[in-house]
Amino acid sequence: MPDNDVMISIKEVTKRFGNTVTAVDQVSIDIRPGEFFALLGPSGCGKTTLLRMIAGFELPSAGQILIDGQDMEGIAPNHRPINMVFQSYAVFPHMSVFDNVAYGLKVSGVPRAEIGPRVEESLDLVKLAGYGPRMPDQLSGGQRQRVALARALVKRPKVLLLDEPLSALDAKLREAMQLELVRLQHTVGITFIVVTHDQKEALSMANRIAVMEEGQVRQLASPAELYEAPNCRFVADFIGKTNLLQGRVGGLSGAQVLVQVEGIGPVPLSGDKEMRGEVGVAVRPEKMRLRGDGPAEDEVGIKGRVAEIAYFGEVSFVYLTDAQGRSLSVAVPNHKRTGGGAILTGQDHWCCWRPEDAILLPE
Amino acid sequence: MESWRRHPLVFWLINLPPTLWLVVFFLLPLSIIWVFSFGEKEGVIGINVTWTLANYVRAFDPLYLEIFTKSFWFAGITTFLCLVIGFPIAIFITFSPARWRPVLLLLIILPFWTNLLIRTYALIAVLRMRGYVNFTLEWFWEKANGVLLFLGLDNVALLGERFQPLELLYNNTAVVIGLVYVHLPFMVLPLYAALDRMDKSYLEASLDLGAGQFRTFFAVTVPLAKAGIISGLIITFIPALGSFLTPDLLGGTDSQMIANVIERQFKSANDWPFGAALSYLLMYITFFALAIRALMARGTSAMEAA
Ligand SMILES: Nc1ncnc2c1ncn2[C@@H]1O[C@H](COP(=O)(O)OP(=O)(O)O)[C@@H](O)[C@H]1O
């Protein structure tokens, strides 16, 4: 029963290598048509393995993968309606750019007259018009990646898989390519699944992100939701920077949970009222403010001594250590070009934030 | 290396022994043979170097040309069969689990640890009329006959009155079997090296783009393993062309190769100048093959750098 709202359905998929390694552990994900989806997680968490199971290069040990309603079990990679951009690009070195892009059309019996125009169109799409006669060793890394993209897109797959597509590019080019991939995905309207270990990359490109750890999906949500409402310490820590404080549930106050945070006292936080015992309180550095004279009326705060200041251009991160030895970081925007109440190491400051900006996390 | 160059004395001290070795035991004897090839036989052991080209001219006598041609055929067929048999073996090893690969490679190299003479005699024991191949065939013959007996067809003698052992030895087939057996590792090892070095994602990319295994093999694997294939062809062909023991022991009277003729000149015929000329002709052919390889390698190395 094909579901129109699901392009790829991953159901309870597990992949074991030998007896000891469980690379992917009971993962269930539904990916919608036309979605830009990201698999995000630290190295070794099983992203590539999951992608390779979708492509058909690895077989699931258990579970089921459906593409456009069709069960992929027993279907070889060359018969799946998907294409992949490999981490190494895998642009055939012995073929010209044109032949690389034409390869997938030739092997699937597309009429000769149709191949030329489709290849040109595809090269156009990735801004490589006129590069057809070049050999891959005459191309830069970024151009080779575009060839890999064109070669996959020319097949008009239902889904495009990209394994760490930008990891081999330098920082400037990577940023440009992120925007370009998003533009490309809008143009062709194909479902993109991108694997990355770079949270910034995932946040800036994807519609939805599955954050993985140790073969399991920890949270599946939109970028903003992941950032503003992580559901566990791992996600809060992995996505962006965060200050994680330890607390204890002390009771309820209306709709809110009162959390006892050492050095502050009871802080009313919104969150799961079933939570008991030890909890985590996460506050993003940019949600904190530095004050010399204690928190404002609607704020809570911790006093600390400035240990270090890291200048990042648009912001500076100020690292403080409080009386308990906890380390806190506060993002201070550099609004003004000069002056503006310089903060110096060794000074005492209050790190202040509004309780509604803190995130309550289960232990 | 850099610092050696700045200290010429150290450089020469270190390089002197191997250079001497090379000169005394390789270049010098080779030069002597080269000079001999322009000589004339004088008496029983004497050689008079007259710078005559007669020995080379004699090599183009139809009798010897035929043996040269035959040698080329043997070496060519051997090289081709080694490629056809060796490629699947190399692929099999490349895609075996990592912990099995050294064992499989060892199995390929293992015959090298046994003397060629012993291996060839072992092959004789396998191939001869009362050898293991024929024993096996005979066993099948008897079983098949037993089945026919059971079916009541025994008086028809469908399979002949008696088992006819195959003549597998002392003919050209035996030489080719022997040469393939001896030279297979020379083909498998460079092929394996090339396949092992190849980024496997090229193969996956080909499959991903819709090509089948067969297409992938010819459109991607073979071109990318080209350097290994050429190496394998040449380092199989050269020793196969100069084979001497295998045709001598496994061949019939018409299975001689050029090395057998050369051997005869140096031994029973006692015609060193002619033997030397034939040796040098064989060597020039080898150099020619190596030059081709170097030329083709230049083309592929540029490609592999991509
Ligand atoms: N072919 C394989 N054989 C054995 N273990 C593997 C294999 N492929 C991946 N693994 C293991 O599975 C885990 C997940 O790997 P992978 O999917 O490549 O992670 P990621 O792409 O997230 O970095 C790792 O521990 C890795 O060592």
Ligand SMILES: [Mg+2]
């Ligand atoms: Mg990976």
